[in-house]
Amino acid sequence: MSGRAGTAPVRRRGPIAGVNPVAKLGAALLIAIPLVLTIDWVSAAVALALESVLFLFSGLTWPEFWRRTWPVWLAAPLTGVTIALYGAPSGEVYLEWWLVRVSEGSLSLAVATFFRVLAIALPAVVLFVTVDATDLADGLAQIVHLPSRFVLGALAAMRLAALLRDDWAALALARRARGVADAGRLRRILGMAFGLFVLSIRRGSKLATSMEARGFGGPSERTWARDSPFGWREWALMGVGLAISLTAVAAAVAAGTWNLILGPR
Known part of the structure; x- marks a missing residue:
């Protein structure tokens, strides 16, 4: 399983914060x-x-x-x-x-x-x-014993969901620089939503291909980097x-x- 993507989570103190x-x-x-x-x-x-x-x-x-x-x-x-x-x-x-x-x-x-x-x-x-x-x-796969394919797919989806806000901001700046749909708030939102949808499909396809290439979908039993x-x-x-x-x-x-x-x- 690959390392953590994005920024490191905030480590909080407290008896419950570090519980599985x-x-x-x-x-x-x-x-x-x-x-x-x-x-x-x-x-x-x-x-x-x-x-x-x-x-x-x-x-x-x-x-x-x-x-x-x-x-x-x-x-x-x-x-x-x-x-x-x-x-x-x-x-x-x-x-x-x-x-x-x-x-x-x-x-x-x-x-x-x-x-x-x-x-x-x-x-x-x-x-x-x-x-x-x-x-x-890690806990769902090792303790609850859910299928690793499902767990890793859900984890990848959660990681990519955090990028949607950045993608939306980038699309807004790009469309503004090109002068696309400056007039009409509803038309601008619909156009950006469609663009974000297409971008998400492309990114998801590339991620699925890369994960398959690295053996994430293999039938063999998977090992985990962290207990x-x-x-x-x-x-x-x-x-x-x-x-x-x-x-x-x-x-x-x-x-x-x-x-x-x-x-x-």
């Missing part, structure tokens, strides 16, 4: 699975409170935390408001106007959805901010994720708010 990416993926899944299966505010709120302690050890500074997660904080209340206004009504109706119907049930569902979005999305964002694509590919260790820190992180899930489920069951989506309605 596969363990981070597993912990995020362990937290998300029970929250996906139920819609209740107790389990989501308890999980979010426990995750907040976990975030302190992620290796992110507070400015970086807010910069990385602001889309989640924006999406959660917007989703809650939408559910409150247009969710399935039940119980006492507080407001009704045309398609808008705010009821006791829709408000309860909105609160649950708000906490649910935060509890599912925040761990995924925070844990994967400190993940390098090459480290993740992907999975030790007690990784098991501890996954154990924390499992503990958060079990605590959230237990709290919801004890409060009587557990609402299994796949169960009988």
Whole structure:
């Protein structure tokens, strides 16, 4: 497997920052699975409170935390408001106007959805901010034993995706120098999008050819330049994720708010 492309990733300090990416993926899944299966505010709120302690050890500074997660904080209340206004009504109706119907049930569902979005999305964002694509590919191939052809192809695609912004800027400068589509914003965007599409296909074809020439698609068993260790820190992180899930489920069951989506309605 070739060396890391592009700039070197930022090495952050923190107990979780250096954990194997596969363990981070597993912990995020362990937290998300029970929250996906139920819609209740107790389990989501308890999980979010426990995750907040976990975030302190992620290796992110507070400015970086807010910069990385602001889309989640924006999406959660917007989703809650939408559910409150247009969710399935039940119980006492507080407001009704045309398609808008705010009821006791829709408000309860909105609160649950708000906490649910935060509890599912925040761990995924925070844990994967400190993940390098090459480290993740090494872990998926060596620990999860995914096919190397798939892993290396996905890694190459992720590396090339980072170049799209530079390609877009270069196309804009080139078209401006040639005086192409200076008038008409929509026509300029469509022309640049088509040019970027063609450039991406050409680059992808060249990359596929070079990877085949270097034996990346061979049937023999592949060796890896870097080991992907999975030790007690990784098991501890996954154990924390499992503990958060079990605590959230237990709290919801004890409060009587557990609402299994796949169960009988």
